[in-house]
Amino acid sequence: MSIRHFLTLRDLSSEELRKLVRRASELKAIRNRGEIYEPLKNRVMSMIFEKSSTRTRVSFEAGMAQFGGHAMFLSPRDTQLGRGEPISDSARVISSMVDVVMIRTFSHQLVEEFAAHSSVPVINALTDEYHPCQLLADMQTYFEHRGDIQGKTVTWIGDGNNMCHSYINAARQFDFKLKIACPEGFDPDPELVAENQSRVLITRSPEEAVTDSDLVVTDVWASMGQEEEQKEREMKFADFQVSPSLMDKANSDAIFMHCLPAHRGEEISEDMLEDPRSVVFDEAENRLHAQKALLEFLLVK
Ligand code: CP
Ligand code: NVA
Secondary structure (H helix, E strand, O other), rough: OOOOOOOOHOOOOOHHHHHHHHHHHHHHHHHHHOOOOOOOOOOEEEEEEEEOOOOHHHHHHHHHHHHOEEEEEEEEHHHHHHOOOOOOHHHHHHHHHOOEEEOOOOOOHHHHHHHHHOOOOOOOOOOOOOOOHHHHHHHHHHHHHHHHOOOOOOEEEOOOOOHHHHHHHHHHHHHHHEEOOOOOOOOOOHHHHOOOOOEEEEOOHHHHHHHOOOEEEEEEOOOOHHHHHHHHHHHHHHOOOHHHHHHOOOOOOOOOEEEEOOOEEEOOOOOOOOOOOOOOOHHHHHHHHHHHHHHHHHHOO
């Protein structure tokens, strides 16, 4: 059987994604019962991080350990990756020694190139364009709190960034409507929007976007790699803060998510994470369970 990679949500079918999200909740229950389940004994994952991370590193490393396997942290600073060894050579070498490779980097093309030369599954753990692992956790969290997301309305507030792009893919794969409120000049990729125009709507008004919404999501105004734009973005995004009063305009059972890390006083008000509608810490924990389901899907036949 040919290798499966997970570079975007489009690499799995809708049915596979749905099963994976349900499986994530089962794996969570297994762990909560204290049962040992080690389907990846003696298996090794390389984790290549070119950007910082707390959740992604901890969840993948803990997940591999709980599954009986091992995770290896690789930084470009102390491997030949940082000294210009071609991606194709690195991919051939690393994949000849391990069972799965996870990469967090800037260019999405780099992950595609690595996957093209890898003999084992490659997982995108965030690029400038997509963050599909986060969406697995977000979907699991919605299913656990409110049931199936099919036919629901989701609102994205803020930058048309990697998370927003993955929400567009999720709208297609999980069949929901996505309203995006972003300042002019910060729209998501127009091609991706055009491909999904029956489901995706862009507006400049956060109030309009949250009306009739079942799930409200936001993210930082300046992503990793955009630090020098922070000040300019703070001005341009000033009207795009999610607060309990903005949430009041959504449906009465709407919930709030944020992939974290969050900047209180910027994209969210000081009190938003503690609001009863916020499920962000369940969402963060679900990174562990959702990625274990992904590893099981990719590695256990
Ligand atoms: N949400 C997320 O990916 O967090 P980290 O950057 O801490 O991994
Ligand atoms: N959009 C953010 C997500 C962090 C998990 C970034 O790329 O920095």
